[in-house]
Amino acid sequence: MNQTSAQNKDHPLIEVIGLGHGYVMADQTMTVLDDINFRIDYGEFVAIIGPSGSGKSTLMNMLGCLDIANEGTYLLDGQDVKKLSDNKLAKIRNEKIGFIFQQFNLLTKLSAVENVELPLIYRGMSHRERRKNAEESLAKVGLQERMHHRPSELSGGQQQRVAIARAIAGNPPVLLADEPTGALDSKTGVEVMNKMKELNEQGHTIILITHDLSIAEQAKRVIRIQDGKIVEDRGNPA
């Protein structure tokens, strides 16, 4: 919905060219990512799937601007993140990316609505506007009734929905979900996945990182990664 204007841009939302990453460990270079190339357009719902140790978490850190790859280029919304300072990266994370983590990663001392407001605080939004946005996003995930509860007073599924509300509150172009159902039972997992699909239908671009094929199958496009390499890119619209 809000991304419709952005969809007409002349560049893709995400463009990864020759991305490579490795660690040096006791004289040995561990290659984690090797020559990764893909593009993701506005409005896509992509699952990145791979077994543990395949490099998908590292890829997620790169896509989320939490880390910078040693090699290759990553263009997010047309911008090369390699050249950016820490502060600029923080700004990009704040404005362009909504994170949804496996462990929810809510701040335990803040209420649901305060958690959702957090990215807006760092954006410098006024208190009133912030509260309005936060309440709207909580309404979207169906938790407006529980906005003043602390995370510890909510069930796992509800906590993950608060985390989703936090991710979409700042209306970022891309939602990055790392095993969002990993800490949930299958029933609430289905609820969360339905919510994600709903958000995608509303126009949010979603990148889902998972090792679970049944979860990945629910995405429109599946990128399979193994040993740091893309081995399959199914349902690619391009």
Next chain:
Amino acid sequence: MMILQSFKMAWKGISGSKIRSFLTMLGIIIGVSSVIALVSVGKGTTSQITSQLEGLGTDLLTVSIMGRGNTTYLTYDEAEALTDLDGVKSVSPVISGSMTAKYGTENTDVSVEGITPAYEDIQDFHVQSGRYILDIDNGYRMKVALIGTETASDLFGTDDPLGQTILLNGSPFKVVGLLESKGTSLTSSNNDKILIPIKTAERVMQSKGVRSMTIQTESPDQVASVKSLIEATLDKKFENADNSYTVFNSQDALDTLNSTTQTLSIALGGIAGISLFVGGIGIMNIMLVSVSERTREIGIRKAIGAKKRNILLQFMIESTLLSGMGGLIGVAIGYGASALVGHYTSMDTSVSLNIVLISFGFSLFIGVVFGVIPANKAAKLRPIYALRTD
């Protein structure tokens, strides 16, 4: 806007673990409150002594005669002659001794001073009823007495002492005046005194001449010049003998006291500084622990867009808030403690606003200084590392 938010976040951090925050503040609380209480007790005591010394009069010189050889005193006339010196307003020679006062069956030991009328103004010691000693009492060696309030109640109970006759070492004296209640001065208690004419005192105490006197100058500035004039006169009289007399001025004592107080204040300030410093180390220690404990929180904040300076500010404000609140509580306890000391002991206490401001300011400063390292550590955490930590 961002500052206000950082304050809110810092407050949440502090109020989230109240006991730990309180214990962290304790060092600062103890430092600040003990500084304020100690300094206020010290200051109160000093001002008590100072006001007593100033009550003695900064325009007064006290002369004591020890004499030389057989000349151990000034005659009454020689003492009176000092009035003619430049800058001398009046001279109040005093002969003092201890005598037994008797009225009816009541006995009491009293200190008796033989005085001249000049005593009244110089000592600022008046009668509440009756009359004072007059020159004519001295001229005729009248056996009249002024009586202190305590002696009066010892001898007469609730009866009016005026017009009664008491025996001082057996000699009858007529009570002509009741002295006002003056309380204890630095030098002596005033309420159990009996004052009689100096000439009469010479007789009844069998003490010849004047050994002690108080000299009032025309203004406090003339104290030094009058002092040297008196010394010149007395040197001539006693032929420059060592230790034949002393001339004491309360200003000298004040100066000595002030320099002592200053040294004491510096020492107190040093102790205070050390205790606040230790408190600051406590804050830094806890803030460092807090940063490691909250690594994940920091990671989350960074992942969703907190910049380095946001995190830095949050932790800096948190440590400053801790030390500032500790300072405030310390100020309150300091006020309370000095009020308690003032209430339950005879010591006077006065809390100085300067010390309050300085110690509070210093506690804030400590919070800032010792907050830098932990806050910087928090701000520099890399988000992927911080998110991986539990």
